Structure formats: structure tokens, C-alpha cells
Amino acid sequence: MDDAPNDGRPTEPLPCELESLLPRVPLDRRGFLAGSTGAGFALSVAPTGALLAQTITTPSTGLRTGEVTIPTAGGPIPAYFAAPAVASGAPTILVVQEIWGVHEHIKDVCRRLAREGWYAIAPELFFRHGDPQKYPSTAQIVQELLPKIADAQVMSDLDATLEYAHVNGGNRNRLGVTGFCWGGRITWLYAAHQPLVKAGVAWYGRLTGPTNTAHPFHPYEASMRLHAPVLGLYGGRDDGIPLTTVDEMKTRLAASNTHARASEFLVYPDAPHAFHADYRPTYRKEAAEDAWKRALAWFRRYRVA
Secondary structure, rough: OOOOOOOOOOOOOOOOHHHOOOOOOOOOOOOOOOOOOHHHHHHHHOOOOOHHOOOOOOOOOOEEEEEEOOOOOOOOEEEEEEOOOOOOOOEEEEEOOOOOOHHHHHHHHHHHHHHHEEEEEEEEOOOOOOOOOOOOOHHHHHHHHHEEEEEEEEHHHOOOOOOOHHHEEEEEEEEEEEOOOOHHHHHHHHHHHOOOOHHHHHHHOOOOOOOOOOOOOHHHHHHHHHOEEEEEEEEOOOOOOOOOHHHHHHHHOOOOOHHHHHOOOEOOOOOOOOOOOOOOOOOOOOHHHHHHHHHHHHHHHOOOO
């Protein structure tokens, strides 16, 4: 591992990033969920056949849901939110997208959380630089779009999303953050950035890697400054995240502050990367359902309730 910053130019994507993000089987566009119609996204991850049958769709009945616009220092960005229809001041959970943006699976996660009593909101964090759903391939997203997404901008946008939620039915003083894949890494970083975070749940987010101006550090370094405990949910058969990096992260957490020492990992031995993504062939129902229950319990344990 080389943690020294380079000259500021975008780094080449790690092979493990491509391995963990690219689908293992070819997929076509037939029958894809409404709302995720970009050709590139559909070609990369559109569920069909058995995948479509396993994809969870949570109804919006009894919820407030919809597309909103978040005012930020860098200009407005879109977001999707879901919240209980009658609750005001509901605890807030920021939902951080995968690299394909705020597509139907991420929206469904928001609705699942809203049904549990949370104000869940997922901002489009790539908005200024391009629509990942329109890229012709996942590899091209990793190579061309991800290097443009500066961590500092992401932290600022999440802060703005938190403020929006607070004045629109959420409660910033009971705050959780969760994210998947790319968003899993961001979850660790945001828990080290925002003092209001009470708890985080990171789903198979990369823990270390090369650094540059846009990405000056990773969860390894963030472990030393966490403002809240984080639950890491990882797969034992993840091609892109070696278990040695999980073990190293555990060592760093154990040597850090109270919040870091309270953080935990759950590794599902037979699960691959993206085992919670029910629209992908990587989905593992048993692991996903168990991890989801543990994620909800984690938020409630640390007063995001």
C-alpha cells in the first residue's frame, strides 16, 4: 500500500475496483425497473429473468417520497427521499449511492428505511460531473467519472443534504449514514467528518488505496478520527476487498478513539461483493437479510431512532 499523495493527477483505477463492480454475467435491458433507463447503466446492471424476480420493490404507500433539489455551496443537486407520512422530526439517515447513482435499488433502500421510521435521503453525488447511468460501461465510469469526484465535495454535499433533511421533516441530531460499495467507503469518511453522526453502516466499501488531491485519504486513516461507531458489512469472497484489509482496519480501530473501538465488522464468509444488491447476480439472500437486520439494530443501538 502506498498512502503518499501523488502529483494530483487522477489515479488509474485499481484492478480490484473493476473486478468488484463489473457484473459476472452479461445482462440486457429487457424488463429493467422504471426510473433507471440510462443505456450504460442498463447494459451493466439491469436485472432480467431470475434477477428481476429476486429484486425487492418496497411500496410507497403510507410514506412521503419523491425527487427533491438540495441547495449546496457548489450549486443545486437532485436527491430522492422517503419518510413516514405523518412523522415530523424523524431520525435522519443519509443513504450514499453506489457508483451507478441514485437508481431504483438505492431508492428502494430509502423506502425500506422510511418504513422503519427514518427520514432517508440519497443525494446524486456525481451530478456535477456526469450521469453514471448514461456511460456505456461500468469500467468507463470507474476510469473517467470516479476520479473527478473529490471527497471534500462529497462531504460538503452530504452536509447540505443533512441540513435540507432537517428543515423538511428530518432531525439532524439523530443522524445515521449508510452506503454501498463506493458509498461504503464514503460512509467511513463521513463518520470521521461530521460530528453529528451517531452511527454508520458501511456495506463493502473499499478501505484503502492510492491517494491523490481529490482523494487524500481512505477509511484506514479515517479510523483515527471517527465521530461515531461504524458497522462494516463485508463479504468473505469479495474479489475487490481483500480480507487482509479488513483485518488491518480492525487493528487500526482498536488502537484509536472510543467510537473507533466501538466499531465492528461482520464478514459473511461465502458472500461476494455487493451481496445486498438484489438486482445483481451477486445477491445472497440469507446474508443480505441478516445484514439488513443488523444494520437496523445498529442504528437503534446508537440512538438513531
